Amino acid sequence: MFDFLADANTVKVIKIWVAALCTLGIYSILYKENKVFRFFEHLFIGVATGYTIYITWNDTLKPRWWVPMTEKGEWWWAFAVPAGLLFYMIYSKKNVWMSRLIFGLFFGAAAGRSFQGFAALYFPQVRSAINVPLFNTPESRAADAYWLTPFSSAANNLLFLAIVVSITTYFLFSFEQKGKVIPAVSRFGRYVLMFAFGAIFGSTIMARMGLLIGRVYFLVNDWIKGLLLGQG
Amino acid sequence: MFVPQTGITLWLFILGALVVGGGVFFVLTLVPTRFRKPLIAAVTFLAGLFFALEFFLPVATEGETKGQNFLTPFLKPVSAWTTILQGFALGIGVYSLVSVHLRNIARKREGRGFSVVLLAAIVAMAVPAIWKEYNPDPRLKGFYEIIYDGAFNSLNATMYSVVAFYIVSAAYRAFRIRSREATLILISAFLIMLGQVTIGQAITNGIPNEGFARNFRIENIANWILTRVNSPAVLAIEFGVGIGALATSLRIWLSLERGSYFDEEL
Amino acid sequence: MYPFLRLLIRGQRIDRRVLYVLLMTVVALPFVVEIPTPKPAISPETQKFYDTIEAIAADPVRREKLVILSTNFGAGTLAENQTQTDAICKHLMKKKLKFAIFAFVAAQGREQGKIAAERAATKYGYVYGQDYVNWGYRPADAIEPLLKAAVRDIPDAVGNDINGTPLAQVPVMQGVKSVNDVGLIIEVAAALTLPQWLQYYQRTGEEPIPTLYAPTSVMAPEGFPFLKSGQLQGMLFGLRGANEYEVLIDERDFGKRGAASLAYSHLLIIVLVILGNVGMFAQARLEKLYREENA
Numbered sequence: 001m002f003d004f005l006a007d008a009n010t011v012k013v014i015k016i017w018v019a020a021l022c023t024l025g026i027y028s029i030l031y032k033e034n035k036v037f038r039f040f041e042h043l044f045i046g047v048a049t050g051y052t053i054y055i056t057w058n059d060t061l062k063p064r065w066w067v068p069m070t071e072k073g074e075w076w077w078a079f080a081v082p083a084g085l086l087f088y089m090i091y092s093k094k095n096v097w098m099s100r101l102i103f104g105l106f107f108g109a110a111a112g113r114s115f116q117g118f119a120a121l122y123f124p125q126v127r128s129a130i131n132v133p134l135f136n137t138p139e140s141r142a143a144d145a146y147w148l149t150p151f152s153s154a155a156n157n158l159l160f161l162a163i164v165v166s167i168t169t170y171f172l173f174s175f176e177q178k179g180k181v182i183p184a185v186s187r188f189g190r191y192v193l194m195f196a197f198g199a200i201f202g203s204t205i206m207a208r209m210g211l212l213i214g215r216v217y218f219l220v221n222d223w224i225k226g227l228l229l230g231q232g
Numbered sequence: 233m234f235v236p237q238t239g240i241t242l243w244l245f246i247l248g249a250l251v252v253g254g255g256v257f258f259v260l261t262l263v264p265t266r267f268r269k270p271l272i273a274a275v276t277f278l279a280g281l282f283f284a285l286e287f288f289l290p291v292a293t294e295g296e297t298k299g300q301n302f303l304t305p306f307l308k309p310v311s312a313w314t315t316i317l318q319g320f321a322l323g324i325g326v327y328s329l330v331s332v333h334l335r336n337i338a339r340k341r342e343g344r345g346f347s348v349v350l351l352a353a354i355v356a357m358a359v360p361a362i363w364k365e366y367n368p369d370p371r372l373k374g375f376y377e378i379i380y381d382g383a384f385n386s387l388n389a390t391m392y393s394v395v396a397f398y399i400v401s402a403a404y405r406a407f408r409i410r411s412r413e414a415t416l417i418l419i420s421a422f423l424i425m426l427g428q429v430t431i432g433q434a435i436t437n438g439i440p441n442e443g444f445a446r447n448f449r450i451e452n453i454a455n456w457i458l459t460r461v462n463s464p465a466v467l468a469i470e471f472g473v474g475i476g477a478l479a480t481s482l483r484i485w486l487s488l489e490r491g492s493y494f495d496e497e498l
Numbered sequence: 499m500y501p502f503l504r505l506l507i508r509g510q511r512i513d514r515r516v517l518y519v520l521l522m523t524v525v526a527l528p529f530v531v532e533i534p535t536p537k538p539a540i541s542p543e544t545q546k547f548y549d550t551i552e553a554i555a556a557d558p559v560r561r562e563k564l565v566i567l568s569t570n571f572g573a574g575t576l577a578e579n580q581t582q583t584d585a586i587c588k589h590l591m592k593k594k595l596k597f598a599i600f601a602f603v604a605a606q607g608r609e610q611g612k613i614a615a616e617r618a619a620t621k622y623g624y625v626y627g628q629d630y631v632n633w634g635y636r637p638a639d640a641i642e643p644l645l646k647a648a649v650r651d652i653p654d655a656v657g658n659d660i661n662g663t664p665l666a667q668v669p670v671m672q673g674v675k676s677v678n679d680v681g682l683i684i685e686v687a688a689a690l691t692l693p694q695w696l697q698y699y700q701r702t703g704e705e706p707i708p709t710l711y712a713p714t715s716v717m718a719p720e721g722f723p724f725l726k727s728g729q730l731q732g733m734l735f736g737l738r739g740a741n742e743y744e745v746l747i748d749e750r751d752f753g754k755r756g757a758a759s760l761a762y763s764h765l766l767i768i769v770l771v772i773l774g775n776v777g778m779f780a781q782a783r784l785e786k787l788y789r790e791e792n793a
Contacts, residue, residue, distance in 0.1 A: 005374035018382030026390040030397055030518050042346040044387035046353020049329060051384055052322060053354070054361035055605040059634040060319040063658040064312060073236030075245035080313070082253030084320025088327070097268045097498040098260055102317070104276035106639065109314070111485035112280030113642050116287040117697040118478045121729075125467055128727035146443050160464045167468035189468075194413040196465035198420025199457050200719050203736070205399060205421075206428055207578065207715035209763045210737035212396035213525055213756045214577025215389055220529040286646075304650070311640070311647035311655055318637035380609070388573035388606075396763075400521050401514045404770040408778050422768060428738045429761035430536045437536070451539045463722035470723065 013227065020223040023215055129164050132157035163192050268498040273487035280485040282310070330354070357384065420457060427454020503784045510777025517770065524766045528758035535758045537745055543725060544742040547710050547732030548589075554682055554708065555593035563681025564674045565590060565597035568695070569611030571688035572604040575714050581740040581752045582712040583614040583686050589747045591622035591629075595682075596670050600633040600656075602641040603689050608634050608660060611686075631668050632660040645698040649677045677703035686712040692721070696729050712739070 004010045025040035069077040089099040139145060139153035166189030169182060177183050225231045237245050263271065286303040297304075333347035357379050364372045409415045426432030427450045436449045446452055483489040527533070554560045567586065571579035590597050599615060601607030612632050615624070624630055633656050636644055647655035652674055653665035665671045673679065677699060685692050692711055700707050708731045711721050715736030724730040734743055737760060741753030 002371050002375075005371040005378075006369075007374075011374040011377055015378050015382035018378055019386035022383055022386040023390045026387065026394060029394065031515065038343070038346055039349060040387060042350040043353050043383065044391060045329070046350040047357040047379060047384040047387065049326060050354040050357025050359075051361065051380070052605055053326060053358040055608075055635050056319050056322045056637070057362055058365060059605075059608070059660070060315055060637060063662050065316045065319070067662075069246065070242075073238050073242050075237055075242055075249060076234055077316070078246040078249035079253050080316050080320065081250060082257050084317055085257070087317075087321050087324055090324065091327070095261055097272070098257075100268075100272045100498070101260075101275055104272045105279045106314075106317075107484050108276035108279035108281075109283055109643070110280075110639075111276075111481040112283030113287075113646075113698075114478055114481035115284055117642075117693065118474055120697040120701060121693050122471055122474050124729050125723050125727040126471065129464065129467060144442060148444055156460050159460060163461065163464035164468045167465055168472065171468070171472050191413070191416060192461060193465055194416040195420045195457065196462045196719075198417035199424045199462040200716075201417065202421040202424030202428070203715040203719050205403075205425060205764065205767060206738060206760065207575075207736055208393070208396040208399050209525070209760055210577045210715065210756065211389065211393040211575065212521070212577075213737075213759045213763070214752075215386075215393045216522065216525045216759070217529055217577075217752070217755065218386070220526050283646075300650075307643065307647040307649075308651060308654055311643035312657075314643045315636055315640040318640040321639075322637075385573035385576070385606075389576050392574035397518045397521060400767055400770065401517055403767055404512070404517060404774050405510075407771045407774065409775055418771070425764045425768060428735070429764050430538050430757050431761035431765060433539050434536050441539075449539075451541065455541060458719060459722055459726070462719050463726055466720050467723035467726075470720070 016222050016227055020219060020227075023219060129161065132161050134158065163189070165189075167193055265498060269487075272498075276487055277485065282306070284485075326354075353383075420461075423450070423457060424454050427451045427457075499787070500784065503780045503787075506780035507777050507784065509773040510781070512770075512773075521763060521766060524762045525759045528762065529755070533758045535754070535761065538738065538742050538757065540742045540746065541735065541739070543722075543733040543735065544739050544746070545732075546725075547712075547734055547739075548743060548746040550708055550710055550731045551589055551593060551595070551682070555595060560681045561593075561595060562673075563679055564671075565595050565682040565684065566600060566680055567597045567611060568600050568602070568683065568685045568687075568691065569607040569614075570601055570603045570691040571610060571686060571714075572606035573610070575688040576610070577752070577756065578714045578737045578740065579686050579688055579712070580610055580614065581737060581756070582734050582743070583611060584617060584751060585740055585743045585747060585749060585753070586684060586686070586712065587614045587618040588622070588749045589743075591618050591624050592747065594629075596629055598631045598633050598671075601635045602644075602694075603638045603691050605635045607686075608632060612660065627663075628669050631665070631670050633665070634658070634660040641694055642698055645694060649699065649702045651675060652677075652679070677707070678705075680707055683707050683709045684712065685709065687717065688714055690717070692724070692730075696724070700729065710734075 022040055022043070025036050026044075028034055029037040065077050065080060068074040083102065086098050086102040089095045089097075092098075134154045134157060135150075137150065137153040137157065139156075140150040142149075166185045168189075169177075170186045170189035170193065172186075177186055236242075282303065286301065286307065289301040289303065291299050291301050291304070330351065333350050335341075336347040337344045337351075360372050360376045360379065364376055407414075407418065409418055426435065433449075433451050436451075439445050439449050441449060441452075447456075480489070487494075528535075554565075567583075567590070569579070569583055571583075587597075599608065599611035601611065615626075615630055615632070618624070619626070619630075626632070636656070644655050653671060656665055658664055659668055680703070683695050683700065685695055692709075692713075695709060700709055709729065710732045711724070711730050712734040713721055713736070715738070718733065718735040718739070721730060721733045725733060734740055737753065737756055741757050744750050744753040
């Protein structure tokens with residue numbers, strides 16, 4: 001029974017049909033909210049959860065816990081069971097505080113690592129922001145440099161520093177920004193921030209279009225051309 | 233004592249560990265209320281102290297332990313235990329999801345049909361996926377491929393791609409030049425969008441890509457915006473976020489944080 | 499004047515379903531009708547991405563080290579990240595560099611990385627276990643202690659490959675023990691996963707490990723500060739970056755096919771935004787004219 005599932009070509013055809021139906025089912029939301037969409041939405045949540053269960057068992061629990069404990073004789077991994085059960089105490093009204101023990105363990109560990117994380121991530125960036133050269137810049141030594149490059153690269157570097165300082169000033173909320181200089185710097189930072197947000201918005205458009213293109217390519221190439229028109 | 237065992241002894245040791253663990257569990261239930269918060273604070277602090285000390289303590293500069301301090305060898309077992317405990321944590325989400333939908337079905341609520349679909353989908357994905365690791369039957373592999381490639385991948389990709397339609401609709405309806413800031417966002421967005429696609433780049437293809445003129449090619453303008461304007465802006469924002477995160481981490485580590493979760497009565 | 503203004507005002511009231519159909523048509527058309535697209539201009543960050551891998555391949559010492567290809571994406575960002583991963587695998591295999599696939603945020607990443615590697619392996623004669631390995635998936639919250647432990651002992655920290663084989667027994671992992679045996683980190687990301695490498699792994703060895711980044715377009719603007727500070731040596735900017743990279747490695751694939759659709763969809767959005775704004779200005783003008791008439 002179900003021998004057709006062993007045939008790669010049949011499986012491929014079924015896969016494409018299932019994928020096409022799922023895609024069109026989700027896209028039905030674009031017309032309006034409907035039961036077809038809700039069906040596929042629930043299907044998605046179900047398969048995603050099932051996949052996470054499989055991955056967690058196959059890649060984490062089985063090789064790192066079950067096999068060492070039952071096949072390599074490392075019996076001490078059995079202590080992971082009561083420790084892991086502490087998570088599930090959030091469902092116990094009386095003993096919910098016990099779950100805070102293990103959550104606290106992970107929160108504390110993450111907090112302890114934050115010092116190294118902060119230093120490794122931000123110190124090089126702050127260093128590079130402050131160490132901007134104004135003379136003999138790397139761009140002016142590059143092969144494609146021309147007569148204006150030393151000035152433009154110096155101006156670009158100054159602008160870089162000015163933007164970092166002005167935006168940091170804009171986000172200083174611990175004191176009132178009065179006078180002439182700080183509000184002006186802050187306003188410049190705000191305008192530059194808008195320019196940066198525009199760049200991020202433009203990039204977001206490309207990201208989302210990319211995802212849509214992938215789906216449309218599948219529908220046109222694999223489903224319509226490949227299966228329905230038999231051009232695959 | 234912590235020596236690998238075999239045969240029946242292994243299972244006796246495992247049982248013993250479970251009994252001891254259960255005993256600790258039982259003892260924890262007897263902890264008086266006034267000691268609970270201090271206990272949690274102590275666990276939080278010690279967990280963080282390990283990593284903080286491991287980072288800050290000086291390391292040996294020569295010999296067998298070069299580059300290590302006395303805490304570094306403990307990173308391996310800590311990593312292993314963390315990985316396994318995180319694996320156990322998955323069950324919280326699964327249990328919540330399954331219990332909500334089982335309740336829907338049991339209480340005959342509206343939409344219980346969809347709850348049946350969800351639960352069936354969990355089983356349909358998880359069971360063949362795990363089973364195929366033990367059973368090389370090609371039918372199992374074929375079924376898994378249909379569920380994974382056909383259903384899961386396509387549903388996942390399509391859900392994300394729906395946002396593209398909403399972005400178009402939102403940009404069309406809401407993107408209006410009503411202020412200086414909105415104008416700046418629009419100009420920047422247009423330049424980036426044109427600079428990133430081949431048709432936009434073709435507009436200024438006639439301009440030579442060298443000398444002063446190259447600054448007027450649209451892809452170079454877009455690149456300038458990304459590297460000279462966007463980059464310092466993001467750096468400034470991220471640095472502020474990083475300092476805030478560090479401050480919050482310190483508060484959590486020292487159990488000074490306030491809020492509904494942290495102020496809950498135990 | 500009034501009819502013209504009223505016509506312009508209608509431009510800001512197009513029904514959203516019409517917009518959706520327009521978008522679908524514009525995106526699908528290049529797949530139905532072959533529309534020639536010019537080659538993209540190569541951006542500096544993509545060029546640096548390519549040059550870094552070329553430089554490592556040309557260095558006799560560094561080419562013997564392991565490349566970690568971290569594929570932290572799922573099917574949701576397939577169009578961008580899978581295209582990038584496909585191109586990266588082809589480049590690594592062309593240059594005969596050994597690599598390890600790894601995922602720690604998106605569980606699907608280990609599967610998608612596997613698909614990319616298997617697709618390229620048939621063309622370049624790569625064999626699993628001999629030339630590349632898949633470390634599989636590890637939970638996101640456990641990755642920081644794992645990376646810290648992997649500084650000294652990668653096989654012990656990571657454990658097994660995707661098939662359950664201990665890493666120490668996988669041929670391609672022979673001689674790979676600590677962070678000093680890693681020659682390159684490539685992070686293909688749909689979520690914020692780059693900081694973990696930079697914070698806990700990149701600079702923990704004798705020399706900083708060159709790190710390359712292939713995020714989705716949404717996240718790419720946040721990668722530029724890292725490029726400037728030297729923490730990143732190159733970046734692929736979403737689908738556009740993948741398209742440029744395919745040109746550089748001379749393996750045109752989905753990046754090329756998607757380029758026309760990408761271009762026309764961007765143009766459509768620009769036209770619609772202009773239409774909406776023109777309609778808004780026309781409405782303001784019409785109201786002003788009415789007020790002046792009635793005054």
